[in-house]
Amino acid sequence: MTEIGITSYGVYLPRYRMNRKTIFGAMGWLTPGALPGEKAVANHDEDSLTMAVASGLDCLKGNDHKKIEGLYFATTSSPYLEGESASIIATALDLPSNLRTADFANSLKAGTGALLSAYDAVKAGGLKNILVCASDCRLGKPGSSLEMVFGDGAAALLLGCDGVIAILEGSYSISYDFPDYRRGGFDKFVRGMEDRFIREEGYAKFIFETISGLFRKYKLEAKDFAKVAYPCLNLRDHGAIGKKLGFQTNQIQPPLLNMIGESGVASPLILLVAMFEGANPGDKILLASYGNGAEALCFTLTPEIKKMRDKRGIKHYLDSKKELTSYEKYLVFRDLLPVETGFGEDIAPTQLPLTWRERKAILALYGSKCRRCGTPLYPPQKICVNPDCGAVNEMEDYRLSDKKGTLFSYTLDQASFSFNPPLIYGIIDFEGGGRFIFEFTDCEPDSIKVGIPVEMSFRRKYYDKLRGIHGYFWKAMPLRS
Numbered sequence: 001m002t003e004i005g006i007t008s009y010g011v012y013l014p015r016y017r018m019n020r021k022t023i024f025g026a027m028g029w030l031t032p033g034a035l036p037g038e039k040a041v042a043n044h045d046e047d048s049l050t051m052a053v054a055s056g057l058d059c060l061k062g063n064d065h066k067k068i069e070g071l072y073f074a075t076t077s078s079p080y081l082e083g084e085s086a087s088i089i090a091t092a093l094d095l096p097s098n099l100r101t102a103d104f105a106n107s108l109k110a111g112t113g114a115l116l117s118a119y120d121a122v123k124a125g126g127l128k129n130i131l132v133c134a135s136d137c138r139l140g141k142p143g144s145s146l147e148m149v150f151g152d153g154a155a156a157l158l159l160g161c162d163g164v165i166a167i168l169e170g171s172y173s174i175s176y177d178f179p180d181y182r183r184g185g186f187d188k189f190v191r192g193m194e195d196r197f198i199r200e201e202g203y204a205k206f207i208f209e210t211i212s213g214l215f216r217k218y219k220l221e222a223k224d225f226a227k228v229a230y231p232c233l234n235l236r237d238h239g240a241i242g243k244k245l246g247f248q249t250n251q252i253q254p255p256l257l258n259m260i261g262e263s264g265v266a267s268p269l270i271l272l273v274a275m276f277e278g279a280n281p282g283d284k285i286l287l288a289s290y291g292n293g294a295e296a297l298c299f300t301l302t303p304e305i306k307k308m309r310d311k312r313g314i315k316h317y318l319d320s321k322k323e324l325t326s327y328e329k330y331l332v333f334r335d336l337l338p339v340e341t342g343f344g345e346d347i348a349p350t351q352l353p354l355t356w357r358e359r360k361a362i363l364a365l366y367g368s369k370c371r372r373c374g375t376p377l378y379p380p381q382k383i384c385v386n387p388d389c390g391a392v393n394e395m396e397d398y399r400l401s402d403k404k405g406t407l408f409s410y411t412l413d414q415a416s417f418s419f420n421p422p423l424i425y426g427i428i429d430f431e432g433g434g435r436f437i438f439e440f441t442d443c444e445p446d447s448i449k450v451g452i453p454v455e456m457s458f459r460r461k462y463y464d465k466l467r468g469i470h471g472y473f474w475k476a477m478p479l480r481s
Helices: 020-030 048-060 085-092 110-123 145-149 195-218 235-245 266-277 303-308 313-319 327-333 352-357 359-363
Strands: 005-012 016-019 038-041 070-074 100-104 130-136 153-160 166-175 227-229 284-290 293-301 366-370 395-399 405-413 423-430 435-439 453-464 469-478
Touching (some): 005 048, 005 303, 016 020, 048 070, 048 085, 048 130, 048 453, 085 100, 085 359, 100 110, 110 153, 110 266, 130 266, 153 266, 166 195, 195 293, 266 284, 266 313, 352 359, 359 469, 435 469
Parallel strands (some): 070 100, 070 130, 227 284
Antiparallel strands (some): 005 153, 005 166, 166 293, 284 293, 366 395, 405 423, 423 435, 453 469
């Protein structure tokens, strides 16, 4: 019998972290106390969609993008209420057009819901490889406990039959119309009930019920598992849930609440990746999610898990961080504090027919490569610029998004507006050839030097509020280390 399960994984955490004392220092007069630790904060040009692309790229490293047959995207913070985000992600990841895409939304358990749906599709034989991306960038009102708790992040899992690293052995789901969180069409912020009510009546009871249900369904016990992971809002409650289920302290995966915060639909999948990184072949692990009920999934790891050790992983992103010390800058990043953007602040209408025709060049960063001499070009050209060649209409597609580069020259622009000044842009020479000018992100002026290695990152270039259009493109950034 062919085993079906997870064949690869990826994760992404934003570079910025905000110490919760910084939030309390600015808004503490509204709250009873500060939570310990810090939260992950997306940059001003990041959202749930760009983070999903980053985790997807990490997951697909070493895999043939053209063999992916489906992409499911889970989030509660999609940039569009109507308009499929999964199709944008698929284009940015350079997946084939004969692809099944779907957005999973409106519930915190949408991440595990998308994962189970992908598993069912592969098991039914309709699709062979499905990429599941879960990402969230939720907003709590300034001064609220939700603002303290929420953190941004993304994870991606590839489901298939070849090279399975984790076999999905079973699952158990429960569903309740529980009044914890909600956000209407005109709400910018997540609304929530009282914290203790959500923790005691929601998380504590639902996670216990779904894991207990999985135990009964498959005749399992806590001692059968090497690790268990589930989200939480309070570390003491988290430990109490595990103890009530019969787990020992060394079996319970730390929830990362004090390191990145509660990352919505991505939270359980990020915890699953964390368990993968410290696990061994033969280990049985258990994952639970929360949201309008809960879901529990159990996996058995195979020897293929050893091949994943070269992934960047959770530790890489936890270590490669930059503290965001200004609460006011955070408010600007989240579009909660209006700022002066200078003359010409109105965004010109996006030429949607043009962006459609040039979608591969814009979203997937495709250039062209001369078949005669091998010279790469960006943007795509019909005539080779190599003075020794000059071939006409002899070009093939050439993707640059996965290529490393070197900074040839750069400019620090103090005159042009940037949400995180100065505006930095430079000329990038790509490995294997090709040169173009890109804006930089996730860096400071003193980290930019001619000759440094860089990589490309999919980001939001602008947001046209008047017309409701999010414009995406690729930016350069120093290698994150």
